[in-house]
Amino acid sequence: MTIITTTAELAAVCRRFARSEIITVDTEFMRESTFWPKLCVIQLASADEAVMVDALSDELDLDPFFKLMKNEKIIKVFHAARQDIEIVFHLGGLIPHPVFDTQVAAMVCGFGDSISYDQLVQRISGEKIDKSSRFTDWSRRPLSERQIEYALADVTHLRDVYFALSQQLAQQNRTEWVREEMEVLTSPDTYQTEPDLAWQRLKLRVRKPTELAVLQAVAAWREREAQARDVPRGRVIKDDAIYEIAAQQPTTAAALAQLRTVPRGFERSRAAEEILVAVRHAVDLPKDKLPKIPKHRPATNGNGAAVDLLKVLLKMISETHGVASKIIATVDDLEAIAADDDAKVPAMTGWRRELFGETALKLKRGELGLAVTQNHVIAFER
Numbered sequence: 001m002t003i004i005t006t007t008a009e010l011a012a013v014c015r016r017f018a019r020s021e022i023i024t025v026d027t028e029f030m031r032e033s034t035f036w037p038k039l040c041v042i043q044l045a046s047a048d049e050a051v052m053v054d055a056l057s058d059e060l061d062l063d064p065f066f067k068l069m070k071n072e073k074i075i076k077v078f079h080a081a082r083q084d085i086e087i088v089f090h091l092g093g094l095i096p097h098p099v100f101d102t103q104v105a106a107m108v109c110g111f112g113d114s115i116s117y118d119q120l121v122q123r124i125s126g127e128k129i130d131k132s133s134r135f136t137d138w139s140r141r142p143l144s145e146r147q148i149e150y151a152l153a154d155v156t157h158l159r160d161v162y163f164a165l166s167q168q169l170a171q172q173n174r175t176e177w178v179r180e181e182m183e184v185l186t187s188p189d190t191y192q193t194e195p196d197l198a199w200q201r202l203k204l205r206v207r208k209p210t211e212l213a214v215l216q217a218v219a220a221w222r223e224r225e226a227q228a229r230d231v232p233r234g235r236v237i238k239d240d241a242i243y244e245i246a247a248q249q250p251t252t253a254a255a256l257a258q259l260r261t262v263p264r265g266f267e268r269s270r271a272a273e274e275i276l277v278a279v280r281h282a283v284d285l286p287k288d289k290l291p292k293i294p295k296h297r298p299a300t301n302g303n304g305a306a307v308d309l310l311k312v313l314l315k316m317i318s319e320t321h322g323v324a325s326k327i328i329a330t331v332d333d334l335e336a337i338a339a340d341d342d343a344k345v346p347a348m349t350g351w352r353r354e355l356f357g358e359t360a361l362k363l364k365r366g367e368l369g370l371a372v373t374q375n376h377v378i379a380f381e382r
Contacts, residue, residue: 003143005057007064013044013051014064020046022075023068024158025096027055027084028138028151035226035233037087040138044068045155052151056139066092077162079103079117079154081185089191097186102158104181105165108174110322121157124164129153177351181327198223205243209290213282215246216291221278225271236271251280306338307331312370313363316377317356328356338364 028041042053133150199219318325329347336343362368
């Protein structure tokens with residue numbers, strides 16, 4: 001097996017693959033010590049060829065690969081595509097399109113919630129994949145024979161999985177369901193890392209608008225700093241430190257040094273100066289400019305029993321139609337539906353509304369009942 005290490009080799013492969021209707025794609029990367037994933041290996045397969053690309057080679061420009069990903073005539077098949085697409089978006093500035101995510105398709109076809117690639121391959125083809133190289137260091141060279149075999153298996157078996165799932169989707173008239181999911185997966189908004197929204201990643205432990213303003217300001221600073229330095233967020237400052245800074249609101253180096261979660265000597269750093277500027281700005285905001293504390297989820301307002309009832313309905317519909325419940329509706333969706341018939345959630349749009357949302361509203365209005373027959377939950381008109 002020859003590993004592609006030059007731009008000329010990659011360009012030749014991509015020209016051959018450009019004649020295919022579908023190609024399978026996977027990546028191996030490292031991100032333990034960086035903010036952005038470090039791309040190490042790319043695996044590609046067409047109907048009759050599979051290749052590995054050494055993305056770390058000094059003699060390689062990935063431009064032919066990005067052009068292949070941009071080719072609208074080719075379906076790019078991934079399993080659990082989000083991180084792979086994130087890498088292409090960050091390095092190439094584009095979103096592969098059209099794409100087919102076999103993990104999403106498997107959930108639509110009733111293979112359970114977020115089934116792993118090796119489990120899906122075994123259930124569809126009976127083949128067992130050796131996953132022992134999954135957590136190896138993909139940045140070390142040379143790659144071992146076991147790593148190469150593992151990496152290629154991630155795209156060669158994916159061809160069989162794609163064709164099997166495509167056929168099943170067509171038979172069940174669910175091809176359009178997956179196409180709707182792919183539109184979300186290929187939206188640039190899915191991969192934007194907006195620093196001003198970084199606070200939404202944190203648990204909301206604040207009770208006052210000023211505390212939230214500080215939390216937002218420091219989280220945004222950390223996001224920009226982590227991106228600029230290409231290091232994990234926790235290497236810049238820990239979450240617990242952000243929580244404590246929001247609660248204590250230090251405006252001087254001496255006050256910052258008193259915080260339990262801040263490392264000794266940190267108050268004398270450039271980072272500390274920038275954090276204090278952010279804190280002072282947030283503390284000085286006029287009252288009418290302060291952010292509002294997000295409301296608690298509706299389930300806390302007496303809707304717990306209604307949510308539980310909707311969970312039973314969701315499980316029944318999931319089992320009846322052979323669709324993973326996770327892809328139909330989330331707990332947040334159920335809580336929103338329990339509180340509001342016009343809830344703006346995914347479960348109340350598109351195929352999900354047809355499959356589950358309308359039935360959920362009937363159950364809420366008392367037009368539908370649930371009963372147990374022969375150890376199975378069934379729905380009946382009232």
